[in-house]
Amino acid sequence: MGDLPQIIPINSSNAKKALLSFEFGIGGILFGLIFLVLGLVILNYTKIIDLSFVLPKNIATKLPQKNLTVQEKAKKIEYATIWIGDPNDTTGRAILLSKNRGLQNALLIDTFNLVSEDEVIMGTFKSLQQIPGSNDIYFILNNPLNSQEVKIRIKTKITQKEKKNPYTDFIVDNLSIKPTEKNNFGMEKLFAYNGLDEDMEKIKKIIRSGDVVRVWLNGYVNTDASGKPEKVMLKDEKNIVVAAHISIRRFGGKEQINTELKQ
Structure with a gap:
């Protein structure tokens, strides 16, 4: 073996x-x-x-995020903050940005101006008032640098049969992007004011005292005696100017507003 x-x-x-x-x-x-x-x-x-x-x-978006200051957010897009109304806010609702943001459109330059004969006025929101017998409301804006105030009429959107009548819509200025003609200068539409309870609920959620508001006034072109055209601001029976657009502001634009509306 x-x-x-x-x-x-x-x-x-x-x-x-x-x-x-x-x-x-x-x-x-x-x-x-x-x-x-x-x-x-x-x-x-x-x-x-x-x-x-x-x-x-x-x-x-679900990862832990550190809240940047408004100064840090502005710096990321090469702007500076020139006025801050609420030092604790990080959304940009109460700030003014440097003039270079208005290079593409001078009407976007941030400056407090409540002269109601101008096409665009800008101030901080103070309060709103109901108008008896109407679904329209008044916005009261002030200039935080002095005691000046102005009242603006917010017009209800009308029916299709009356579509020639003016109304007011709400938009948000997206501070996170550089405004150009291609992106509608950073303006994002939110909703038209229909005078409904849900509209008031939205307004109370996204606009509070001290917020910076830019108002694009409603106007029309009139021809004077010499034949020269001039733009005239539309006013109500109490000589109060009528808003075409109420522009609030946020870093993140409409996405940030939608978050606030869900709260």
Whole structure:
């Protein structure tokens, strides 16, 4: 009978070392991945990097976010804040930005102006008033730099049969983008004022005392005695100007407003 093949005993010590090395290798990789993910989340939180460019939006928006100041948000788009009404706010609702934001359209230059004969006026919201016998309302704006106030009429949207009559709609100025003609100068439509209870609820949710408001007035072109055309601001029976657009402002624009309306 031939010799049986010899069985070489396994060195149990070496086997354990190999197994431990394998386990530590896998553990090291997992630990490294966890450390990498945590590092990216921290960098995203501190705004050193922005993961929204590499992750789906529905995931990126759920990551912990650090609230930037309005100065930091303005700086990201190469603007500066020249007036801040609420130092605790981070949405941009109560700020004025530097004049270079109006390079594409001079009407977008931020400056307090309540001269009702101008096409555009700008101030801070003080209060609103109901008009007896009408669904229209008055907005009262003031200039925080002095004691000047002005009253603006918010007109209800009318029926199709009366579509020639003016009405007021609400828009938001998206401060997160540079205004150009291609993006409608950053203006995003919110809703037309229909005089309904739900309209008042929306207004109370997105506009509060101290908010910066830009008003585009309703006007028409009139020809004077010499035949020269001139723009005339539309006024009601009490000589109060009528708003075509009420423009509020937010970093994030309509997306931020929709968040506030859900609260």
